[in-house]
Amino acid sequence: MDFQDKKAIYLQIADYVCEKILLTQWPPGERIPSVRDLGIELEVNPNTVMRTYDFLQQKAILFNKRGIGFFAADEAAERIKSYRKEQFLETELPYFFRNLYLLNISLEEIEQRYKAFIESEFNPNKVV
Structure with missing residues (x-):
């Protein structure tokens, strides 16, 4: 690791x-x-x-x-999600929003890339 x-x-x-x-x-x-x-x-x-x-x-x-x-x-799983969500919202999300603003990245572009990421990384039909 x-x-x-x-x-x-x-x-x-x-x-x-x-x-x-x-x-x-x-x-x-x-x-x-x-x-x-x-x-x-x-x-x-x-x-x-x-x-x-x-x-x-x-x-x-x-x-x-x-x-x-x-x-x-x-x-x-529920406790992990709760803990990680809290951590993400408090520490990572403000930094992420700042970069979106500074780099003029639209929420539509983020949504499109998010969907593509989920499809490529977590698609249950994906052949490994």
Whole structure:
């Protein structure tokens, strides 16, 4: 995984975990990779992964069954969407609007590109 300098690594890993849950690659109620396994997969210190898992537990996205491992909560997708929506609206959207204004990009152009993006990235009939 390529990490960015502007955001803490544990938060970037949290985004990764949340995306896996939202894409149902790690379904609610099922065990997710162990701290050690995810650390190896992402090439980070297990302590960093543990910090991520603790953070996501505080958000009630993950829960721990002692001695068994971590699991995605049944309501994880809804909680992730709520958390990420809040983050997006507060931090990214104002910057996005500023660029739209400065670059004179119309909402119609954004809508057209958004539809094309969804079609190319999330089309269930797309052959991979």
